[in-house]
Amino acid sequence: MSAVTPPRTAPARRGTPTGPTDGVRRTPAARRSRRAEAAFGYAMIGLAGAAILLFTIGPILASFGLSFFAWDIITPRRFVGLDNYAAIGGDQRVVHSFGVTAVLAFSIVLLQVAIGLFLALLVDQRRRASTKAVFRTVFYLPLLASTAAVSIFMTYMFNERFGVVNYYLRLLGSSGVPWLTSDAGAVVTIVFVAVWQSVGFTFVLFVAALAGLPRDVMEAAEIDGAGPVRSLLRIKLPLISPTVFFACVIGLINAMQLFDQAFIMTKGGPGTATTTITMVIYQTAFQNLQFGYGSAISMVLFAALIALTGLQFTLSRRLVFYS
C-alpha cells in the first residue's frame, strides 16, 4: 500500500504511537498520553458529531417514534400504535405516489446512466484534448443551475401553447404536445428535465473512470486485434463496472427523492400523475399537519431506499467486476 492509494480502513499504525510497550505493559506516562490523545480525538469530532447527532441521528429516531402517534403539532399527540402504517396500505394517494415515484426513478436512472455512459465513451474516443474539454464543459453546464431554476425555464419551454418546444414541433407539422397538461406528457417531461440535468453527473463519473483505465491493457487488446465493439464489451465495461454500479446506486437514491421538478413544474399533476412520494410527505405533514402520519410515510420511503440499495448490492456481486 503506497501513499498514493488511500487504504480502505485506517491501518493500525495510524495515530500517535504510544510506544513499544503498547498492549503489553503500559507505564503511567504512556497511559496518560493515550488518555490525552483520546480526549483530543473526541474534542476534534465534537462539532461535526454534535451537529449530526442533533440534526440527523436524533431526528431519524424522533421520526420513527413520531410515526406511532397522531399529531397536528398544536394539540397533544396521541399514541395510535401501528395505525399510521396500517393506513398507508389503504391510502390510494400514498400507494399511487409510490408507483409514480418508481416509474419516474427507474426511467431517470436508466436513461441517466445509459446516456451518460454513451456520451462518455464517445468523448473518450476523441483524440484532441481541447475537443474533450469542450464537450466535458457543455455536458456539465446544466448542473450549474439549481433544479428550481431548471424547472422554471423548462416550464416555459414546455408550455403547450406558447412554449418553444411545441413551436418547433408545429413547424415540423405536429399539432403540439400537451407536455405538462396530460398525464403521460407530464411524466415524460419530468423524466426529460431530470435526465437533462443529471446526465452531466454520470458523464463526469464515466469520463474519469475511462481515463483511468490502464493504457497497457487497452493497447494489448488493440494489438491482439480486438475491434472497438469487442474491446468495449469485454474490457472497458467490465473495468468500469464498479463506477456504473456507483452511478446506479447514487442515481436511484436521488431519483427516489425527486421533489423540486414535480413541485414546480406540475404541482404533482395533472391530477396525481406526477405526485411523488416526497410530495405526499410534504402535503401530509406541512399542508395537512399530519405529522405522525407523514413520519410513517417518510419511514417507509427510508425503508424502500435501504431495500433498493441492498438489492443493488446483491445484484452487483454477479455483475460488477472488481479487479
Added chain:
Amino acid sequence: MTAPSFSRSSLFERSSLTRRIGRGAGLVVLVLAATVAFGPLLWTLTTSLREPAESFTNPPVWLPLEPDFSNYAAVFGEVSLGRFFLNSVIVTGLIVGAQIITCTLSGYAFAMVRFPGRGAIFALFLATMMVPVQTTIIPVFVLISRMGLSDSLASLILPAIGSAFGTFLMRQYFLQMPVELGEAARVDGASRFQVFRLIYAPMATPAMATLAILAFTGFWAEFYRPLIFLQSQENFTLPLGLVTLQGTFGTGSISVVLAGVILSMIPSVILFVVAQRRFVEGITAGSFR
C-alpha cells in the same frame, strides 16, 4: 515515443475506413447531444435579453443582436431579487465555512487520532449519509420551531454545519499523509492541536476546496428546506424566491424571471471556471476507494 516502429500512432494509421466513419458518426452524435444540453440554457439567456412585452413570442431570438437589459434592472428594482441573492450568499457562505471547519477537524481525528470507538463512530457517520432529508425534516422542523428559529436564515444554516460526507472526504485526504511529520513535531514539543493546525491542516487545502465546492453547489441550489422552513418573502433564498416570482408574474414578463435565473447561475459559473477540477473531484470522490 522512443520506439517509432511500434508506436501508437502507427497503429492508428492502419485503422480501417469503417473505424473512421464510426468516429465521424460519434462526433455528429456528440454535437447533437451538446445542442440538447446547451439549447435550453441559451434560450434562457437570450430570452432574458428580450423586451418583456415580446419575450413569449415565437420564434425565439437565438442571437440577441439588440440585447435589452431592462429585465435585469427590473429584477433589482421592482422585484426583491437582490434580497434573495443576499440571503443565499449568507446561508451558503456560512454553511460552507462551517463545514470546512467541522469536517476538517473530524476528518483529521478519524484519520490520525486514536480513540476508543473510533471505527464505530465513523461507521455511524457514514450510515447517516443514507438518510433522506424527507425522513428527518419533520423532527428538524419541530426542533427549529422549539429553538425559536422558525422562518429565519439560521434555521437553514444551523442544521447544516456538520456533514458526514465532508468528514469522509477529509478523512480520505488525511489518510494519504505521512504520520512521521506529526510524530517528529510531537517529539519537538508541539501540542496535538499545533500538529494539526500548523502541519496537517495547511496540507489539506485542496480537499477543503473540493468540500467547499460540493457544499456550495448543494446549498446554493437548495429548494426543499427553504420551502418548508421559511415563510416571509424577505427571508427567501434564490431558488425559492425565483419560484415565487414565476408564480406572481405569470406569463406576462417571463423575461424578468429568466433574468433572475441567469443571475442565480453566475456564482456557480464563476466557481466552475475558476475551479473546474474541484467539481470533478467532488463528483468522483465517493466512487473511487
